[in-house]
Amino acid sequence: MTGDELVARLIAAVGEQRRESGVVVEAVYQPVGGAGGKVMPPTFPVVERGGSPYLLEERWVDGDRVGTVVIDQVPSQANRVEEALLAARDTGRLSVPIFEMMVDGLRLTSLQFPHRYADAYLRDSEVDGVRFDDSTAGKALRSVTTHDVRPLYAREPYSLLFGAWDSHRRGRWPRFARLYQSMMYGLDPIVGDRRSGRFDPLNLTGGVDNKDKAETDWRFLPEGQKAKGGRLSEIGHGHIAPNPAHGGVTVREVRRSAWISFAGLERLRFGEVSEEAAGLARAALAALALVGDRLAFGRPSLSLRSGCELTRITETVAFEVAGGEKEPVEVSVGDAVAAFVQLRAQAGAAGVPMADDVVAVTPIRQLREAMVYARTQAVPDSEE
Numbered sequence: 001m002t003g004d005e006l007v008a009r010l011i012a013a014v015g016e017q018r019r020e021s022g023v024v025v026e027a028v029y030q031p032v033g034g035a036g037g038k039v040m041p042p043t044f045p046v047v048e049r050g051g052s053p054y055l056l057e058e059r060w061v062d063g064d065r066v067g068t069v070v071i072d073q074v075p076s077q078a079n080r081v082e083e084a085l086l087a088a089r090d091t092g093r094l095s096v097p098i099f100e101m102m103v104d105g106l107r108l109t110s111l112q113f114p115h116r117y118a119d120a121y122l123r124d125s126e127v128d129g130v131r132f133d134d135s136t137a138g139k140a141l142r143s144v145t146t147h148d149v150r151p152l153y154a155r156e157p158y159s160l161l162f163g164a165w166d167s168h169r170r171g172r173w174p175r176f177a178r179l180y181q182s183m184m185y186g187l188d189p190i191v192g193d194r195r196s197g198r199f200d201p202l203n204l205t206g207g208v209d210n211k212d213k214a215e216t217d218w219r220f221l222p223e224g225q226k227a228k229g230g231r232l233s234e235i236g237h238g239h240i241a242p243n244p245a246h247g248g249v250t251v252r253e254v255r256r257s258a259w260i261s262f263a264g265l266e267r268l269r270f271g272e273v274s275e276e277a278a279g280l281a282r283a284a285l286a287a288l289a290l291v292g293d294r295l296a297f298g299r300p301s302l303s304l305r306s307g308c309e310l311t312r313i314t315e316t317v318a319f320e321v322a323g324g325e326k327e328p329v330e331v332s333v334g335d336a337v338a339a340f341v342q343l344r345a346q347a348g349a350a351g352v353p354m355a356d357d358v359v360a361v362t363p364i365r366q367l368r369e370a371m372v373y374a375r376t377q378a379v380p381d382s383e384e
Helices: 003-013 074-090 136-142 150-155 158-162 262-267 275-297 333-349 365-376
Strands: 020-031 056-061 064-072 098-103 106-109 125-127 180-187 190-198 240-250 254-261 301-305 308-321 326-329 358-363
Touching: 003 020, 003 275, 003 333, 020 262, 020 275, 064 074, 074 158, 074 180, 074 275, 098 365, 125 136, 136 150, 150 158, 158 275, 180 275, 254 262, 254 275, 262 275, 275 333, 358 365
Parallel strands: 098 358
Antiparallel strands: 020 254, 020 308, 056 064, 064 180, 098 106, 125 358, 180 254, 190 240, 301 308, 308 326
């Protein structure tokens, strides 16, 4: 499907006489190296669930009730799409707006802020010396309502695609549901087992006077010497005996299911502009979601986390129409980008523009201090 064909299809799909319910993506994966290989799902604190650190659940798959394990949740998949969009922007492949914060070589953007337009990183920043909420860009974002989403469309469209809610400021702010979602799960999981330890090539033994001095001038204590302190293993030396650790799973296959909702797009309101302009903006958002999906998942393999490398076996991209019928289409990254660029230009000409520049934001003093501390002084995550 060419960019022009995709433009026409998306405009019709968000129109008043639409027959489409959404764009669906269905894909099947297996571990790199072949079926039956072990994969590492995300882990969570064990709260009942039979003691498993994984999210295990039953679901209907192809008409059968099947045991599954979550391989990647909806929020995580959205973050992967945001990461892909940012990478495409950085390489010049895609032109979209972002907020950008730079602190001592550390870069954060609005495609990384956890709460998107409503994030505390933006709230606790400044634009040209003015607190963000009082800046021109900040005031525009604060003016967004369910009846007029143009401020978000113009400056932070990702909040509309992936959902956002301002829970950090006083007041009752609008909630925006996800228009795009994706998740991955494995079928018929068999939970594995393993042991995790550490081998020291010299098998160092003894102790240390103060483990808090690990990065400075700690003092070695031979075995048997009585003194307050800690084991060498507490500062990274010596053996650690193998201990139980989450052992991953083997699955029959991994499936990905993604969805762009035209009903959700239909609910977006764009103020007093014409319905034609609003329709073009909705279609541009759908195209941007498709761009992100193709950038993130349109490759032959995925690397989700350590121990979770997946090869794509099959994939179908389709328009789902009333009755549940799916009409497959071939959409490359180039096709999706071309459609987005054209639809954004048409929406802008009709009165609903989207920016493509960078707004630099600077953290306030307190936030900068917290960021510097986190990078240089905070204890490792595993010790908190």
